[in-house]
Amino acid sequence: MNWRFSILTAAVLWCLAGVASAAEVKGVIKALDPGLRTVTVNSLRFSFPPGVNMAGLAVGQTVTITFEDANGTNYVSKVAK
DSSP states (O other), X not given: OHHHHHHHHHHHHHHHHTXXXXXXXXXXXXXXXXXXXXXXXXXXXXXXXXXXXXXXXXTTOEEEEEEEEETTEEEEEEEEO
């Protein structure tokens, strides 16, 4: 039974290793660059993928950003004003 548990544990850990988890940040937009598709909130820079709308965002707005970190870049998946 121990070898089955070991294999099952290894398989679960291997599957979870590649899973990205989403996080949220709430704060005020300090900088906005539509050309680069980035915003800065709470001293963190966030990049907007092509499918995520930036319309209506402005410096000084309070927002909640849902994002995922991929290779050191914070990619926005959702913005709530």
